[in-house]
Every structure is written in C-alpha cells, then in structure tokens.
Amino acid sequence: xxxxxxxxxxxxxxxxxxxxxxAWSSGEPFIITLATKVAVLGLAGVGLNIxxxxxxxxxxxxxxxxxxxxxAMGILASHAQQYVPLFEWPLLVEGTKSMPVxxxxxxxxxxxxxxxxxxxxxxxxxxxxxxxxxxFAQMLYYFAISWPAYGGEDGMAxxxxxxxxxxxxxxxxxxxxxxxxxxxxxxxxxxxxxxxxFGTALAAARQNAExxxxxxxxxxxxxxxxxxxxxxxxxxxGALFADLxxxxxxxxxxxxxxxxxxxxxxLGGTGRxxxxxxxxxxxxxxxxxxxxxxxxxxxFLGVLLLGVVLVARGGVIAVIxxxxxxxx
Amino acid sequence: xxxxxxxxxxxxxxxxxxxxxxxxxxxxxxxEIHALIGPNGAGKSxxxxxxxxxxxxxxxxxxxxxxxxxxxxxxxxxxxxLGRSFxxxxxxxxxxxxxxxxxxxxxxxxxxxxxxxxxxxGRPTVERAETCIARVGLEDRRAVRAADLAHxxxxxxxxxxxxxxxxxxxxLDEPMAGMGAEGASEMTRLxxxxxxxxxxxxxxxxxxxxxxLANRISVLVYGEIIATGTSDExxxxxxxxxAYLGEEETA
Numbered sequence: 121x122x123x124x125x126x127x128x129x130x131x132x133x134x135x136x137x138x139x140x141x142x143a144w145s146s147g148e149p150f151i152i153t154l155a156t157k158v159a160v161l162g163l164a165g166v167g168l169n170i171x172x173x174x175x176x177x178x179x180x181x182x183x184x185x186x187x188x189x190x191x192a193m194g195i196l197a198s199h200a201q202q203y204v205p206l207f208e209w210p211l212l213v214e215g216t217k218s219m220p221v222x223x224x225x226x227x228x229x230x231x232x233x234x235x236x237x238x239x240x241x242x243x244x245x246x247x248x249x250x251x252x253x254x255x256f257a258q259m260l261y262y263f264a265i266s267w268p269a270y271g272g273e274d275g276m277a278x279x280x281x282x283x284x285x286x287x288x289x290x291x292x293x294x295x296x297x298x299x300x301x302x303x304x305x306x307x308x309x310x311x312x313x314x315x316x317x318f319g320t321a322l323a324a325a326r327q328n329a330e331x332x333x334x335x336x337x338x339x340x341x342x343x344x345x346x347x348x349x350x351x352x353x354x355x356x357x358g359a360l361f362a363d364l365x366x367x368x369x370x371x372x373x374x375x376x377x378x379x380x381x382x383x384x385x386x387l388g389g390t391g392r393x394x395x396x397x398x399x400x401x402x403x404x405x406x407x408x409x410x411x412x413x414x415x416x417x418x419x420f421l422g423v424l425l426l427g428v429v430l431v432a433r434g435g436v437i438a439v440i441x442x443x444x445x446x447x448x
Numbered sequence: 449x450x451x452x453x454x455x456x457x458x459x460x461x462x463x464x465x466x467x468x469x470x471x472x473x474x475x476x477x478x479x480e481i482h483a484l485i486g487p488n489g490a491g492k493s494x495x496x497x498x499x500x501x502x503x504x505x506x507x508x509x510x511x512x513x514x515x516x517x518x519x520x521x522x523x524x525x526x527x528x529x530l531g532r533s534f535x536x537x538x539x540x541x542x543x544x545x546x547x548x549x550x551x552x553x554x555x556x557x558x559x560x561x562x563x564x565x566x567x568x569x570g571r572p573t574v575e576r577a578e579t580c581i582a583r584v585g586l587e588d589r590r591a592v593r594a595a596d597l598a599h600x601x602x603x604x605x606x607x608x609x610x611x612x613x614x615x616x617x618x619x620l621d622e623p624m625a626g627m628g629a630e631g632a633s634e635m636t637r638l639x640x641x642x643x644x645x646x647x648x649x650x651x652x653x654x655x656x657x658x659x660x661l662a663n664r665i666s667v668l669v670y671g672e673i674i675a676t677g678t679s680d681e682x683x684x685x686x687x688x689x690x691a692y693l694g695e696e697e698t699a
Contacts, residue, residue, distance in 0.1 A: 317567045321560040324540045324551050331538045334500075335555030335613060336526035342560065 125441040129394045133307075136397070137300065144293045152292040153364070154408060158401045159299040160360045165384035165396025166306055167353030172382065173391030174314060175346040176326030180378050181237065181253030184260050185351040187373035188233050189226035189358025194368030195270055196222050197278045219284045219298070222359055230355020231348050238347035242340060254375060261373035275369025282363055289363075299360055303397070306353055311393055313349075322346050354381070383421070387428055389435030398436050451478035452511075453647050454530075454617045459498055459508035461671075468494040469505065470671040474649075476617055481639065481648045483658045486668035487691075492651050493535065495668065496621055499649070500532050501525040513616055526555065531615025531646070533606040535622045541595035545586055545605055548594050549577040552612035580611040584638060600631040607638065611645075618648040624657055636660055659683070667691070 136155060143151035164186055171177040199206050199215025207213040216222060241252040265273045281289045289295045313319045325332045325339035332339050362368045371377070380403065381396075388399030403421065410417035432439045455475035461468050468491040476482050486492050497503040499510055501522035509518045517525055526532075540548050550567055553576045554560050568574060581590055584604040589597065594605060603623055610618055623639070624632045636657045642648060643663075652658050658665060659679045666676040669691045675682060682688055 312564050312566070315566045315568070316564055317554050317560050317562040317570075319563075320543075320547065320551060320567045321554060324543065327540045327542055328538060330534070331540060331609075332551070332555075333521075333523045334526055334532055334534075334538070335552040335609065336523055336558070337551075337555045337560050338523050345561065 125392070125437065128437065128441045132394050132398055132401075133304065136401070140293060140296050149292045152296050154404055156292070156296045156299050156364055157361075158397070158404050159296065159303045160357050160364055161380075161384065161404070162397035162400040163299070163303045163306060163360065164354045164357035165381050165388070165400055166303070166310060167350045167355075167357060168381045169350075169385050169391065169396050170310065170313070170353070171347050171350035172385050173395065174319060174326065175322050175343055175350075177242070177343060177347060177350075178250050178382075179253040179347070179350075180250045180375065180382065181241075181255070181257035182351070182354050182381050183373050183375060183377040184237065184253075184257040185230040185234060185354040186358035186361065186377055186381075187257075187260055187264065187370070188230045189355035189360075190362040190368045190372040191264065191270065191358075192226040192229055192355070193222045193282065193359040193362040194276045194278060196225060197282055198270065198276050201279060217280070217282045219282045219289070219363065222282060222363075223356055226355045226359035227352045230358070231352040233355075234348045234351025235344070238344045238351070242343050242347065254378065257373055257375060257378055261370055261375075264370035264373050271369070273370060275367060275371075278362070278366045278368070281366055295364070299364075302356070302360070306356075307393060307397075314393070318342065318345070383425060385435075387425060387435055389437035392435065392437040395435055395437050402436065452476070453478055454499070454510075454512050454649065456495075456499060456505075456510045457508055459495070459505040459510070461494055461498060461503070461505050467671050469498065472508070472668070472671070472673055474666055474673065474676075476647045476649050478647055479643060480663035481643045481650055481661045483650045483652060483662035483665045484668060485652065485655075485658055485665060490668045491671040492668055493621070494671075496532075496619060496651060500530065500619055526613065527558065529613065529616035529646075530619060531610035531613040531617070532619040533603075533610050533621060533623055535625060535651075537599075537602040537606055539594040539597075539602055539605055539609070542593060544591050544593055545581060545597070545608075546574070546577055546590045548605055549580050549608050549612050550574060552580075552609040553577050556613045577612060580608040583611060584608040585634075600627050603627060603631075603635065604638075607635075607642075611642075615646050617646050618642065618650075620648055621651045622653060623650070624652060624654045632657060 384399030388395030
C-alpha cells in the first residue's frame with residue numbers, strides 16, 4: 121500500500137513537470153501559469169495539511185498566513201519600486217525585489233502570526249477552534265481593506281516580478297521551476313516530519329490526546345509547533361502567489377481562500393503527503409475547464425466534494441493508492 | 449515497609465451534592481501491589497483521576513517521590529515517573545504496536561521535538577520499545593495496528609506502554625477488565641513480576657487476581673476508605689463483608 125502511494129506521488133510530481141514542459145515547447149504560456157498556480161496553491165495546502173491532516177487542527181484561518189506572505193511581498197516590493205524606504209529610524213530599512221529576502225520575511229512574519237494565533241486558539245478545540253481561527257483571519261482581512269498606505273480595498277500592483285539570482289523570473293517556465301523546487305523541498309521536509317519523533321507524537325495527539333499526556337508529552341506544545349510550521353509554509357506560498365499574479369489584495373486574507381485550502385486537502389486526501397497538490401490540481405483544472413463552460417462551475421466542484429466526503433473519505437489518493445497511511 | 453513512593457492525604461472531591469472522595473488517605477510503598485477495590489460507583493475512577501493529575505482535589509494533597517504533586521498536571525506527573533493504564537484501553541488506534549510503545553519511550557526520553565530524525569530508525573528507542581513489547585508477549589504482533597488487536601492484546605499493549613516510561617510507580621486501572629480466564633491469569637503473572645520494578649496501585653474487579661497479587665488491599669465505599677489491610681484481614685473484616693464482599697457470598 122505504501123509503495124503504491126509512493127509511485128502515485130512520483131507520478132503526480134512528474135505530471136506537474138510534464139504539463140508545463142509540454143506547454144513551454146508548444147508555446148502555451150497560460151498553461152504554464154496554471155501549473156505554477158497548482159504548485160503554489162498546492163504548497164499552501166501542504167502547509168495546512170500539517171495542521172489539519174497530521175495534527176487534526178481544522179483551521180479555517182490559514183488565509184491569514186497566506187495573506188501575510190502576500191503582503192510581505194507587496195510591501196517590500198512596492199517600497200522598492202517607489203524607492204521609498206520602509207523605515208528610516210532607528211535604522212534604515214529599504215524595500216527589496218529579491219525573492220529570497222521576501223520569502224524569508226514572509227516565513228518569519230507568518231510564523232510569528234501563527235505563534236500568536238495558535239497560542240490563543242489552541243486553548244479551544246472543535247467548532248470553537250474553527251471559529252477563532254476564522255475570526256483572526258477576518259480581522260486581518262478588514263485590517264488590510266482599511267489600510268490605505270498599501271492599497272486598501274484595491275490592493276497593490278507590482279509591475280515587475282521580483283528577482284531571483286541567476287534566473288529570469290519573467291520567463292514563466294523559470295518561475296514555474298522556482299515554485300516547483302520549493303514545493304518539492306517542502307514535501308521532502310514534510311515527509312521527514314511525519315516520520316520524526318515530533319510528527320509521530322503530533323499524529324498520536326490527534327488520535328488520542330489523553331494517551332500522549334499519559335506518557336508525559338504536552339499536546340498543546342506539539343500542536344502549537346505544528347501550527348507555526350504550517351503557517352510558515354502557507355505564508356511562503358502566499359509570497360509566491362503574490363509574485364505569480366504581481367498583485368496583492370485583501371482577498372488573499374479572505375475566508376474563501378481558507379475554505380479553498382481545506383477543499384484541496386480533503387479532495388486530495390487528508391493527511392496524505394501529496395493530497396493538497398492533487399486537490400489543488402483538480403480544483404484548478406475544473407476551474408479552467410468548467411469555468412469556460414459555465415459561470416457556476418463550483419456547483420460541479422461541490423458535487424465532487426460531496427462525493428469524496430460521502431464515499432471516499434481518504435480523498436483521491438486513497439481511492440487510487442488504498443487506505444493505509446504510510447507507516448512501517 | 450517504610451519507603452512510601454506515592455501517597456494521598458485526606459483527599460476530598462465533591463460534584464455538587466455527590467461526595468465522590470471523602471478524606472481519602474492511601475499510600476503505596478516500594479515493592480508492593482496495593483489493590484483498591486470497591487463496588488461500582490464507589491469513586492475509584494475519581495480517586496485515580498486525582499492521583500494521576502487529570503483532576504484536582506477540592507482538599508488534600510498528593511505526594512509522589514517526596515514531592516507535593518497536588519498542583520501538577522497529568523503530563524508533569526507522568527514525566528516524574530507515574531505510569532498509568534486506563535480502564536478503557538487508551539491506545540493510538542492507527543499506530544502499530546511498535547509505534548505505540550515507541551511513543552512512550554519518546555515521552556520518557558523527553559525529546560519529542562525532533563523534526564528530521566526517523567523515529568523508527570532510532571536504534572535505542574526501538575530497542576527499548578521492543579524489550580517492553582517482548583515482556584508483555586506481543587513480539588509477534590509488533591507490526592499490527594492497535595485498532596486490529598484483540599481486546600486482551602490491547603490491555604497488554606497498555607502495560608507495555610506504561611513499562612516503556614520506566615515508571616517509579618504504576619497506576620493500573622482494571623488491567624484485566626473484559627479478559628478471559630486465561631488472559632487474566634497471564635496478566636496476573638505479569639503484574640507479579642512488575643512489582644519489583646515499581647510498586648503498583650491496582651484497581652481491579654477480578655477478586656481472584658486481587659487476592660492472589662495484593663500485598664495490601666484498600667476498600668473504597670461511597671468515596672470513603674472503610675478498611676486497609678492484607679488479603680486475610682480484608683476477607684475477615686465484617687464491615688467489608690457487609691458493604692462489598694457480602695454481596696458476592698450471599699449470591
């Protein structure tokens with residue numbers, strides 16, 4: 121069973137490279153953009169999956185981290201394109217167009233936000249946890265709307281994509297390569313995490329917190345750490361998403377987005393390594409194919425989601441690769 | 449018989465008008481099995497929860513290894529070396545036997561914040577877990593999911609988990625519950641060897657096991673300990689017979 125999932129995972133990643141490469145050779149830049157979107161939103165879902173799938177923490181507020189990542193990019197890049205420093209006192213901080221710096225800032229700030237939000241909301245559970253995470257994300261949403269310095273409701277356009285040393289990021293296939301490599305590195309990290317002492321204890325706390333306490337491990341600390349890691353990954357995805365669109369707006373903080381991330385995870389397979397990537401791929405394909413036919417394409421998505429929840433609990437990955445979660 | 453490992457002193461707990469624990473004093477000495485018996489609803493589970501840290505007493509104190517642990521959480525008490533099993537098997541259902549026990553070893557090692565190392569490739573951890581699994585006789589079942597174990601096997605897995613903590617005292621809540629005669633006698637043999645590692649506070653309904661194992665027995669009725677003594681003393685105690693054992697003998 122485990123081998124089947126590994127083969128499937130390999131096939132999914134190969135497919136995610138093959139499609140844009142084909143599009144590149146046949147001159148279809150829009151398809152490359154779609155594939156990049158799959159990689160970036162899949163990455164955001166991978167982040168959520170650590171909290172939701174492994175930790176059992178149903179966060180309806182991951183848009184908070186996605187948005188913080190997006191605004192980290194937007195704020196730094198807008199200062200750089202206007203040649204206005206962020207701060208002059210106590211020390212001079214200038215904007216930047218360098219992707220690695222932006223990523224680092226996005227990761228740090230979404231991690232800090234996750235620490236704060238997690239520390240408060242993890243004292244609750246169940247429906248209350250869902251509501252509190254949602255409330256935090258909505259607070260940030262309304263804050264972004266009412267912050268005129270960075271575009272308010274209209275958002276901010278960044279005219280030229282940020283730079284990465286040695287690459288031309290304006291070339292769609294090169295930007296895709298960046299997002300794909302980051303996705304793969306994160307997946308590798310996630311695969312290690314799940315098998316590590318931390319991941320094992322986290323998964324145990326999801327299934328039976330009392331048992332974890334009885335062996336002297338504090339589930340709250342495990343969950344908080346998982347929530348922070350999860351938020352950092354989703355924040356990084358937010359920065360990449362902003363760079364993909366060269367545009368940042370408060371909708372990145374919206375609860376729609378939090379909901380979509382949950383849909384990716386459930387559709388692909390909760391707690392499965394490649395689940396969110398498969399979920400994002402299905403979502404974006406449907407959006408592209410059905411969206412051309414009908415404005416109401418999400419009805420079909422709803423039917424599909426209903427089908428998954430009712431008959432295929434483990435998502436698409438479980439349907440293809442079998443039920444067992446990979447364990448020795 | 450002087451080395452007190454675990455003791456509670458005048459513990460009281462009320463839920464509204466219901467007095468679940470009334471001035472309960474109890475101690476557990478090195479090398480012994482101290483059984484706590486009592487009819488259903490006597491407040492055994494409430495008492496256990498206060499000793500394990502899941503519940504705070506209204507009054508009274510709990511001491512463990514010379515520390516006052518009354519204010520400590522269940523997690524902190526576990527870390528001090530209080531190994532417990534639950535009345536209703538509490539295992540990680542999707543984990544294998546080995547993973548379940550490795551989790552306990554991890555708890556004892558106190559380093560669950562490793563993000564890269566593969567838990568099941570960590571030699572010392574796995575070896576320790578396997579020793580515990582072998583001691584309860586589950587070595588052939590180490591790769592089976594806990595959810596797929598038979599009831600008796602799951603009870604033994606709980607004991608293995610408690611063993612892996614290398615506890616200074618065991619708190620075992622009805623380890624033989626729901627076991628057949630053969631399973632119960634096997635468990636009795638196992639517990640008999642355990643007492644030399646760490647003393648056991650044993651809550652058990654199986655009277656054969658209790659009388660076979662216990663150095664001392666305390667009888668809890670309506671939240672109060674009405675008698676503490678050796679098997680013979682308890683068997684011949686008139687009040688105990690009336691309150692508890694009598695029910696069986698007249699039946």
